[in-house]
Amino acid sequence: MKALGYNTYGDIDNLEILEVKEPRIKKTEVIVKVAAISINPVDIKKMQGGFKPITNINKFPITTACDFSGEITEIGRDVGAFKVGDKVFGMTDILFGGSAAEKIRISQKFISLVPKNISLNEAAAIPQVGNTSLLALRNIASIRKGHKILINGASGGVGTFALQMAKIYEADITAVTSERNSDWIKNDFKINDVIDYTKDDILSTDNKYDIIFDANGNLSFPKVSKILSANGIYVSTKNNIYNNIDVAKQLFQRKKSRVVLSGRTSTANLDLFRMWIEDGKIKPIIDKIFSFDKYLDAYKHLSSGRARGKIILTID
Secondary structure, three states: OEEEEEOOOOOHHHOEEEEOOOOOOOOOEEEEEEEEEEEOHHHHHHHOOOOHHHHOOOOOOEEOOOEEEEEEEEEOOOOOOOOOOOEEEEEOOOOOOOOOEOEEEEEHHHEEEOOOOOOHHHHHOOHHHHHHHHHHHHHHOOOOOOOEEEEEOOOEHHHHHHHHHHHHOOOEEEEEEOHHHHHHHHHHHOOOEEEEOOOOOOOOOOOOEEEEEEOOOOOOHHHHHHHEEEEEEEEEOOOOHHHHHHHHHHHHHOOOEEEEOOOOOOHHHHHHHHHHHHOOOOOOOEEEEEEHHHHHHHHHHHHOOOOOEEEEEEOO
């Protein structure tokens, strides 16, 4: 079967369509015929060898991506919550998995039924950005009604999901984006307070935020600490040595906390996203859809940093 991956670490030019063996099912897993995947910046970091010190992956080929949607074609003998023919969406392990293939095997613990009011393409846009936003806002920052939150990178995949989630929790939202996206954020997401970073310095403000969610990963705790409230928290999607040093300091100083985000999804999280989507509280935001053979164009567009929402690859 076909899969999209690479045989050596390097840039996106190393990506190619490969012939790989079909997956063999285990008793608590299902086989999904993949209809669509979405791609994420973490895919590029992984293919460049950015997680090699953690994973020590040297067994090639490596399949890219983690988000997917599709139809179950086979179930293991201990699978009880799903059946053949179910349309599902989910997420493979970011570091050790890969969803960009005609078929994948996945534990029943990491999938959910596709929301009834969206397409398979839209469903593929949800898992990674939804999980990242949920971990950041609910699990780490303990967001609640009235919290003042600043979301940096509000027009990207994670940012657009986080905006909608913060509205569910009735937070007081400030969005940071470019001039090109400012009106879009204001009009489509009904966010009144939008900062255009090309014109204004987000640090030159008298506002104090309870949560700063750095979905772009281009800030740092020392930079933003002065605009955090007394018990405010900074959460970043960027895992690097500087952020990790900041985390260690906060553990001992017990001052304004900040946490680097990591983790994977679960059926419970996906079920929550499905409920929110079916209730009309969240909608997946798709920037562009590419066919599987246009994978290089898709990853180049991702690398540009100018996507509004998610980029989808369809698999025929």
